[in-house]
């Protein structure tokens with residue numbers, strides 16, 4: 001999921017012109033889990049803005065745990081279910097991640113959008129009160145040789161082939177308050193009885209795959225991942241592919 005934190009009310013108020021009529025839009029999936037833009041937070045934001053003299057035309061959150069970043073659902077939410085409030089608004093304050101903000105642009109076409117949240121990372125929902133980043137969405141996964149722990153994310157230097165040698169008592173030389181990612185990987189491989197994987201050479205990653213903006217198109221049994229003017233095709237479907245699953249210009 002995408003972790004988000006709400007911006008301060010003062011920062012948000014600074015985005016709005018005195019006469020601006022704004023609609024507040026939240027997300028019932030990630031932003032709800034992060035408690036930054038679910039239904040209670042969205043309703044509360046509308047009330048807080050009204051209390052500060054802002055004209056709020058209404059507020060909306062996708063029903064049934066829906067994601068704001070799903071275009072068809074957001075089009076229905078804003079252009080059908082909340083048509084009047086949407087049409088009355090000069091702008092939208094979006095309590096969701098940057099993907100949700102862009103979905104509101106695509107769904108409404110007109111109108112300014114204001115970010116109500118900072119999008120901070122993609123992470124695992126550990127519990128209702130904890131989200132932790134374990135993947136930096138690099139576009140080329142190397143977890144096969146690391147027992148499933150990500151060196152790109154957990155190592156301060158994103159080293160791919162073992163530790164830098166500076167760790168002390170399991171803590172990172174860059175920041176002694178954090179665990180050394182490679183120490184964690186070593187401990188995990190030891191537990192799995194697969195220390196041999198530490199010796200496997202990981203070739204340099206194609207970092208172009210992590211560059212933005214990236215896109216994914218899916219059609220029939222093909223998925224096309226495009227980055228930096230390159231396209232890689234992958235298998236997308238339940239049946240067995242006839243050949244390898246990835247093809248393309250990947251360097």
Ligand code: SF4
Nearest residue numbers: 135136138141142150
């Ligand atoms: S190697 Fe890349 S894709 Fe795999 S977990 Fe790490 S950041 Fe995510």
Ligand code: SF4
Nearest residue numbers: 155164172173180181
């Ligand atoms: S001490 Fe560990 S986590 Fe820190 S940079 Fe070196 S290998 Fe990476």
